[in-house]
Amino acid sequence: MRAYWLIALLWIRAALSYPVSFWTMMVGGVLITFLDFVSIWLMFTHIDSYGGFSLREIGLLYGVTSIAFRIADMLVGSVEKIGQKVRSGDLDAMMTKPVPVLVQLCADRFELRRLGQIGQGVAVFAWAAPIVDWNPQRLGVLVMAIVSGVVIYFCVFVTFSTIQFWTTDASEFANAFTYGGNTIMQYPMTIFPREVVRSLTYLLPLTFVNWYPCLFLLGETDPFGAPGWFRFASPLAALVLVGITALVWRQGLRRYRSTGS
Amino acid sequence: MSLIEVKDLSREFTIRKRAGLLRRTSVVKRAVHDLTFEIDAGEMVGYIGPNGAGKSTTIKMLTGILVPSGGSAQVAGLEPSRRRRELARRIGVVFGQRTSLWWDLPLRDSFELLRRIYRIPDKTFRRNLEDHVAMLDLGDLLDTPVRQLSLGQRMRGDIAAALLHDPEILYLDEPTIGLDVVSKGRLREFLRALNHERRTTLMLTTHDLGDIEALCDRVIVIDDGTAVFDGPLPSLRTGGGASRTLVVDLVDEAAPIAVEGAEVVKVEGPRQWLAFPAGSSAAPLVSQVAAGYDVADLSIHEPDIEDVIRNLYGG
Ligand SMILES: Nc1ncnc2c1ncn2[C@@H]1O[C@H](COP(=O)(O)OP(=O)(O)OP(=O)(O)O)[C@@H](O)[C@H]1O
Ligand SMILES: [Mg+2]
Numbered sequence: 324m325r326a327y328w329l330i331a332l333l334w335i336r337a338a339l340s341y342p343v344s345f346w347t348m349m350v351g352g353v354l355i356t357f358l359d360f361v362s363i364w365l366m367f368t369h370i371d372s373y374g375g376f377s378l379r380e381i382g383l384l385y386g387v388t389s390i391a392f393r394i395a396d397m398l399v400g401s402v403e404k405i406g407q408k409v410r411s412g413d414l415d416a417m418m419t420k421p422v423p424v425l426v427q428l429c430a431d432r433f434e435l436r437r438l439g440q441i442g443q444g445v446a447v448f449a450w451a452a453p454i455v456d457w458n459p460q461r462l463g464v465l466v467m468a469i470v471s472g473v474v475i476y477f478c479v480f481v482t483f484s485t486i487q488f489w490t491t492d493a494s495e496f497a498n499a500f501t502y503g504g505n506t507i508m509q510y511p512m513t514i515f516p517r518e519v520v521r522s523l524t525y526l527l528p529l530t531f532v533n534w535y536p537c538l539f540l541l542g543e544t545d546p547f548g549a550p551g552w553f554r555f556a557s558p559l560a561a562l563v564l565v566g567i568t569a570l571v572w573r574q575g576l577r578r579y580r581s582t583g584s
Numbered sequence: 585m586s587l588i589e590v591k592d593l594s595r596e597f598t599i600r601k602r603a604g605l606l607r608r609t610s611v612v613k614r615a616v617h618d619l620t621f622e623i624d625a626g627e628m629v630g631y632i633g634p635n636g637a638g639k640s641t642t643i644k645m646l647t648g649i650l651v652p653s654g655g656s657a658q659v660a661g662l663e664p665s666r667r668r669r670e671l672a673r674r675i676g677v678v679f680g681q682r683t684s685l686w687w688d689l690p691l692r693d694s695f696e697l698l699r700r701i702y703r704i705p706d707k708t709f710r711r712n713l714e715d716h717v718a719m720l721d722l723g724d725l726l727d728t729p730v731r732q733l734s735l736g737q738r739m740r741g742d743i744a745a746a747l748l749h750d751p752e753i754l755y756l757d758e759p760t761i762g763l764d765v766v767s768k769g770r771l772r773e774f775l776r777a778l779n780h781e782r783r784t785t786l787m788l789t790t791h792d793l794g795d796i797e798a799l800c801d802r803v804i805v806i807d808d809g810t811a812v813f814d815g816p817l818p819s820l821r822t823g824g825g826a827s828r829t830l831v832v833d834l835v836d837e838a839a840p841i842a843v844e845g846a847e848v849v850k851v852e853g854p855r856q857w858l859a860f861p862a863g864s865s866a867a868p869l870v871s872q873v874a875a876g877y878d879v880a881d882l883s884i885h886e887p888d889i890e891d892v893i894r895n896l897y898g899g
Contacts, residue, residue, distance in 0.1 A: 326701055337688060412679065412681070415679065415682075415684075416679075416683075418668060419647050420701060421670070421672040421701065423669070577651050577665075579649070
């Protein structure tokens with residue numbers, strides 16, 4: 324952890340030494356992600372509800388998944404680019420340092436400007452929040468969901484990036500599950516077939532990031548009839564995923580073959 | 585117990601190849617096999633061999649980057665692939681082809697970061713920085729981002745970085761690649777001093793035999809994944825089946841000289857070249873020639889180490 328912040332701070336300092344480019348990138352990031360929500364908003368000029376959910380309710384789903392996803396995205400740093408790091412030999416260098424490789428990869432090129440994208444998620448959430456009848460229990464579930472959500476997305480990033488140890492150009496494949504996953508989760512699950520929702524619960528447990536916890540926040544039960552306790556099970560899903568990710572990552576490192584030159 | 589112990593070490597790579605449109609076949613490449621050697625603390629060992637012999641693969645196994653597929657390696661009492669991070673504190677590694685510095689940061693920041701990552705005590709850090717910066721002539725370059733350094737400058741930076749935490753062992757994989765004659769000389773001097781003053785154990789791979797002659801008391805030659813010679817440099821000359829050459833300048837042109845224990849390999853006017861085994865003495869030969877012929881001048885040529893090694897690789 325200490326090493327993580329040491330390396331990350333260095334990149335933050337490096338980024339801030341070019342303030343103009345830092346701020347344009349930051350604002351650019353906000354604008355692009357902002358347009359992302361605008362497209363959903365435009366859809367609602369024609370309809371009043373989508374999959375049984377109002378715009379604000381979708382905003383809630385959107386906000387929670389975006390916050391978790393963008394934080395995870397900021398924390399994984401160069402993990403997505405393992406393939407590139409293998410080819411450039413940077414990974415060899417990381418392996419001869421007394422800090423876990425994963426920590427070094429995560430802190431590498433830490434991008435503070437991603438705070439802008441997180442901010443956009445927070446803004447959408449704040450706009451949607453008044454529809455929830457807040458009480459301490461609901462606040463607790465929200466915090467739990469966001470923390471678990473960060474962990475879940477982080478694990479998905481790492482697990483699918485590990486594939487790049489074997490085929491160094493599989494980064495597109497990983498993106499489909501991470502960025503693609505986040506996009507799917509911005510919508511209510513009711514618009515998808517039952518099989519998709521099942522997969523997103525038991526195979527790639529992204530529904531635990533926002534879907535089940537938000538059902539609780541909105542005081543609803545799952546239209547697909549999932550057990551009620553699923554609404555509080557986000558930490559459990561995160562924990563299982565951490566275990567799997569640790570195994571996959573360790574295997575990846577042991578199978579690592581470096582480059583021939 | 586030796587500092588580095590390698591026993592029957594092997595590493596294979598499975599290489600998948602396209603065979604036709606969809607079919608794939610895989611072949612197993614034995615990059616290193618049945619490699620055995622020991623290196624004691626304070627040694628300077630040259631690790632040489634032709635391209636693709638398995639030098640880098642060996643070093644990657646000794647640092648824990650690659651997991652061996654067979655045999656065992658112990659470095660400073662640790663099994664590298666299992667205790668990689670622990671080992672990292674005790675070794676330094678420099679890969680000549682690439683840098684382990686942070687590309688966009690000035691050298692000074694890279695060093696500072698390493699200080700914190702390795703938790704190097706202030707005193708050690710300052711002493712090492714002062715010593716190495718002075719000896720490697722890095723003083724003016726500390727504030728330059730690594731990407732702006734020339735190859736030779738970067739290499740010096742990399743070496744200084746690898747030594748900040750006082751490693752017991754320094755692995756150098758082609759440290760002189762691309763350096764000019766002056767830089768090479770400086771670097772060799774630096775490494776020699778490091779070994780003398782701090783007893784740092786050095787293992788270096790190189791294609792420049794000048795490095796070996798200047799630095800290493802011992803060479804290990806690897807070919808096709810396995811060691812074909814391991815011993816002191818002088819005995820590489822004698823043991824490698826190489827020969828010394830006696831060059832005889834006769835007063836007049838003559839038929840090839842016939843003496844026992846040597847054979848004429850070349851004649852050029854009055855000058856003749858006689859080859860004799862590197863292990864034997866030149867004295868009896870010289871007296872035989874002097875007794876039988878009118879000699880104007882004589883000289884003895886030691887075998888060229890490159891020829892010796894070419895012999896080893898070929899055989
Ligand atoms: N990651 C890898 N994947 C597949 N094959 C590899 C890999 N690394 C090395 N090899 C193969 O193993 C053999 C030994 O390679 P290695 O890099 O150890 O050679 P080397 O002695 O360092 O050569 P050079 O002098 O060219 O640096 C080569 O045939 C190489 O093609
Ligand atoms: Mg090599």
